[in-house]
Amino acid sequence: MGEGDKEAPQGAGHGGGREARPLPEHVPVLLQEAIEYLNVRRGGTYIDATVGLGGHSYEIAKRLGAPGHLIGLDKDPAALREAGFRLSASGNEDWPRVTLLNRSFAEIGALANDQRPTTDDGFADGILADIGVSSMQLSDAARGFSFQAEGPLDMRMDPGSERTAEQVVNHLGERELADVIYEFGEERRSRRIARAICRSRPIRSTTHLAEIISAAARPMNQAERRIHPATKTFQALRIFVNRELDDLKALLQAAPRILKPGGRVVVISFHSLEDRIVKDAFKEEGILDKHFRVLTKKPVTASEEESIRNPRARSAKLRAAERL
Ligand SMILES: C[S@@+](CC[C@H](N)C(=O)[O-])C[C@H]1O[C@@H](n2cnc3c(N)ncnc32)[C@H](O)[C@@H]1O
Numbered sequence: 001m002g003e004g005d006k007e008a009p010q011g012a013g014h015g016g017g018r019e020a021r022p023l024p025e026h027v028p029v030l031l032q033e034a035i036e037y038l039n040v041r042r043g044g045t046y047i048d049a050t051v052g053l054g055g056h057s058y059e060i061a062k063r064l065g066a067p068g069h070l071i072g073l074d075k076d077p078a079a080l081r082e083a084g085f086r087l088s089a090s091g092n093e094d095w096p097r098v099t100l101l102n103r104s105f106a107e108i109g110a111l112a113n114d115q116r117p118t119t120d121d122g123f124a125d126g127i128l129a130d131i132g133v134s135s136m137q138l139s140d141a142a143r144g145f146s147f148q149a150e151g152p153l154d155m156r157m158d159p160g161s162e163r164t165a166e167q168v169v170n171h172l173g174e175r176e177l178a179d180v181i182y183e184f185g186e187e188r189r190s191r192r193i194a195r196a197i198c199r200s201r202p203i204r205s206t207t208h209l210a211e212i213i214s215a216a217a218r219p220m221n222q223a224e225r226r227i228h229p230a231t232k233t234f235q236a237l238r239i240f241v242n243r244e245l246d247d248l249k250a251l252l253q254a255a256p257r258i259l260k261p262g263g264r265v266v267v268i269s270f271h272s273l274e275d276r277i278v279k280d281a282f283k284e285e286g287i288l289d290k291h292f293r294v295l296t297k298k299p300v301t302a303s304e305e306e307s308i309r310n311p312r313a314r315s316a317k318l319r320a321a322e323r324l
Helices: 031-038 055-064 077-086 105-115 135-139 165-171 174-185 190-200 206-216 222-226 231-241 244-258 272-282 304-309 311-315
Strands: 045-048 069-073 097-101 124-130 259-269 292-294 317-323
Touching: 031 055, 031 124, 031 259, 031 317, 045 055, 055 069, 055 077, 055 124, 069 105, 077 097, 077 135, 105 244, 124 244, 165 174, 165 231, 174 190, 174 231, 190 206, 206 231, 231 244, 244 259, 244 272, 259 272, 272 317, 304 311
Parallel strands: 045 069, 045 124, 069 097, 124 259
Antiparallel strands: 259 317, 292 317
């Protein structure tokens, strides 16, 4: 294990024992569906590639029991701290071994080498990836993910990584910036927005950036009127800063080496760019085609009841496949 990695503490978590401090409010998306598609079996080894606040992991851990092993990854050490607390055994004797790794899931291939250096057969029974930002990251103004609260232009999930949103916004050339906003935000007004950003530099805060975008990009139709004008640009910057799409491709590419035959990969995504990568990986000639059987012909989406209870679930799409 590297720096920041840890075994979940034997403290007062949720693992069946007393709760010593309140955990942040957190509602995992498509929880039952993810658990069902993962087919969690007692005694198995499962990887939660985006452990976040440990919501999905907790349900997996309960089903694994003492003979099982849960490996949780997150780029964000703050998320891992919360997950560590939620996932600690806390006196529950039927609790699995929990290993939390402060790493990107793009490095999951290296994890395979650590676990099974000599064979091509995988070691895990399932991988879950619930990608994107967590509610904790979004609601912390100091992380700079939200245009609704004043904060620095940071947007890094891994605070140790080099590129911040402030660097991108203030140093990229106008054309390159427009391309980023168009490619990762699917924003048709990208050129106008990039021009306004370049003219207003330096930009230091989330709300300042949101004001500039709002002034530059008047909604062109009814659909655009329904969302804040800065939504797509903020999405684009976040994806670019965190190299989210490249990470997702790397994870899918490594899945065949990680999973045992019969093992499952389950991905929950929140926007069309991510979902397209997963869909393409699963289809004929895709990177997983020869190794996997697709379990979800169409993506699984949240029920109306879940969408009302948790508006974040509205855009979630779950796809799953089984290693042959
Ligand atoms: C939507 S949240 C996961 C929530 C989690 N399923 C739960 O129930 O608590 C996504 C998490 O994935 C993490 N993440 C995003 N990209 C990552 C990557 N490439 N590697 C590791 N963690 C990543 C984020 O830091 C965030 O904590």
